[in-house]
Amino acid sequence: MQYILCTLGIFFLSINTYAWENHQIIMPWVLKGLKPELKIKLYSMNIKSQIQVPTFLHEIVKNKPHEVGRGLASNTLQLSLVTQFQAYPVKNAFELFLSPAVDEPDHGMDRDLDDTADPKQERIYMGKKTGPTSQGFRHMYFGGWTITKPIATFQIPIRSLGQAPDRAELFAKEALQLLKEKNEYWGFRMLNWALHYTQDLSQPYHAAQAPSISMGAWSELLTWNLPTGFENLIKVSTRIISNYHYAYEDFVKLQILEGEKSRFRDCLTNPKNFALLSTEHFQHTEDLSPKELALEVAKRSIELAPEIGKYSIEFFGTELRQPSFDLPNRKGIVDYGYILLDPKKENARQKLEKATCQALANGVLASQILIEWTLRQI
Secondary structure, three states: OHHHHHHHHHHHHHOOOOOOOOHHHOHHHHHHOOOHHHHHHHHHOEOHHHHOOOOEHHHHHOOOOHHHHOOOOHHHHOOEOOHHHOOOOOOEHHHHOOOHHHHHHHOOOOOOOOHHHOOOOOHHHHOOOOOHHHHHHHHOOEOOOOOOOOOOOOOOOOOOEOOHHHHHHHHHHHHHHHHHOOOHHHHHHHHHHHHHHHHHOOOHHHOOOOOOHHHOOHHHHOOOOHHHHHHHHHHHHHHHHHHHHHHHHHHHHHHHOOHHHOOOHHHHHOHHHOOOOOOHHHOOHHHOOHHHHHHHHHHHHHHHHHHHHHHHHHHHOHHHHOOOOEHHHOEOOOOHHHHHHOHHHHHHHHHHHHHHHHHHHHHHHHHHHHHHHHHOOO
16 A cells, blocks of 8 residues: 555656646546555556567457447557557556556547548537547537526537547446456556546536537628538637637646645545535446446536636637637647736636536546446456
8 A cells, every 4th residue: 555655646746747638647636536445456456467468459359349449540459568558667457547548549549530430420510520629529528409508508519419428338348348358458458548538528628519608609600601601600619619628728737737736636636525426326336337427427517617618718818719729730829827927817717726626526536436336346
């Protein structure tokens, strides 16, 4: 246990990446909150010997359900156990959860996919078909417009969009099967992937197409050519929302990197005290559906989205609406230092941080539930 605490301590001090865009920064907090017996179980699983054998992902999935490999980029299928983790060797399952494995879904496997991976044509409403935002449909879930929450759930089209809950379910169940087959390395690596998609849904920008309807480029509809106007509405609104999305995640990074001084420390350490996530339904973990858990996380993010959207606009300003900003494609720079020093932004910052604290707590708590569900069954 002393080694476990030491490992976590070193990792907290050395990590320099950011939440949601880089999930690795969240994992120390997830592990820290696990029950002691679960930490010990992870630490006792020696997977070092498995890493020494060159095994490739396509060998793992070739006899598995087609969906596991469907849509994975060819370079993803060729990832080697040895070459991919030479820079971060791990001895046991506990260390694997601190490795870059949790971020692998952001490293190409869901990007620039063939149309067959997107049978419902969701990418055009959740990013683009190519480029950095083309993976969005696999990492988001918009539950569809509802009459009970007409503003918070506003989206185009009004049907549900996104595959994130299905991806969480797919890899969680595949991970469990691999672990039962004593393939701990790939089992826990795929469980990290399931955690990634679940954590994505704790980010309100991943659960609401427009966290604020004020982000929409409604002026594009002021044209006689309505089809063109509608097309431009989607295109320009996507760029604007993406700008706030990227700026928001970068801001969260800066706050978490304050370490012990971070305003998010308490909600990451004690997520049950801050999370909106209802855990009563998931207390009997053997009955858990990973997809149902992911959908519950998305539902709570919808509740937070209006606050996040409103105060994102007030805090980051309306400049992000301008064509000179396209943050996903590295166009434009947000001066966070200037914004943080602006006294006029103080109220917006506090409101934004309060809602963010709850969102982060939802993600950490859901991750802990999913890990416990897995470990209880092996």
